[in-house]
Amino acid sequence: MEARHFFACLIFFAMSSYVAYATDPTQLQDFCVAVNDPNKELFVNGLFCKNPMDAKPEDFFFDGLDKPGFTGNMLRSNVTLVSALQLPGLNTLGISLARIDYAPYGLNPPHTHPRASEILTVMEGTLYVGFVTSNLANGDNKLFAKVLNKGDVFVFPQGLIHFQFNAGKTPAVAIAGLSSQNPGTVTIAKAVFGAEPPISVDVLSKAFQLDEYMVKKLQSQFWMST
Structure with missing residues (x-):
């Protein structure tokens, strides 16, 4: 009986492992159109990898997030993104980062990240933030909103519409972590x-x-x- 139980467990874990590894890869771009002739056209879902022997410390380094972004635009806000395009060492790691600057009454308008959840930390100032759910069972779309102060953290689930608004009279700064090397906006x-x-x-x-x-x-x- 014990041997039978052992083999049953072994088969279960083997099937679980197969299910876990038999899924489609995560998209790193909006679409990836298939081609029959790889010699004619080739574009990988993400970026090519450098030979590890050729890697250097600069591949894992980015500077400049201490500098405020330009907020003299129509929305009075600016996003400085650090993705795999700006920081090559992020490739395949599934993370990225952004600094967001808001002038007084600046807005990061309603938007979505199709490939990432976002965790936002307020570094300076006060922000009114929120996200809207997809359709609930009753057909409604519920708003989750909060006023954040320095040191507060808020999460925006992947794919949901969200926003940030500086309702104060002083500039605001936030740092956002994203769960994709190319979250998309x-x-x-x-x-x-x-x-x-x-x-x-x-x-x-x-x-x-x-x-x-x-x-x-x-x-x-x-x-x-x-």
Whole structure:
């Protein structure tokens, strides 16, 4: 009986291991179109790796996060991202970092990170932050919002719409950790009204319950991401 129990456990763990390793790889870009001839076109899901023998300390180093980002733009905020593109040693490690600067009344507008959760720490100032859930069982989208002060931490789950707003009269600074080397950013207003080529006016007017004139006016705006 004990031998039978042992082999049953062994089979269970073997199947569990197979399930764990038989999943698709995590996406590091919006899409990765397959090609039949690798000699014709090749683009990896991520970045190529340097020979470990050629690695150097500078590959794992980035400086400059002590410097404030430019906030003289329309949104009065700025994101300085440190991903695998800026810090090559992050490649395959599944993490990245960002410094976010907010002038008084500066906004990091509603956006999502399709490939990362985010943990935000306020270093200076006060921020009003929040995220919205996907559709709940009752069809609603619930807002989770909080006013953060220096030293406070808030988490934004992967893929959910979130924002930060400096409602104070002094500048604010935050550091964000992200669970992907290339988290991606979809700024909602820019993606919807600033897409190229534009999304059909008929689609947007019906989706947002706006008249066509208002949709065309919004599409003519200069949309930006921080």
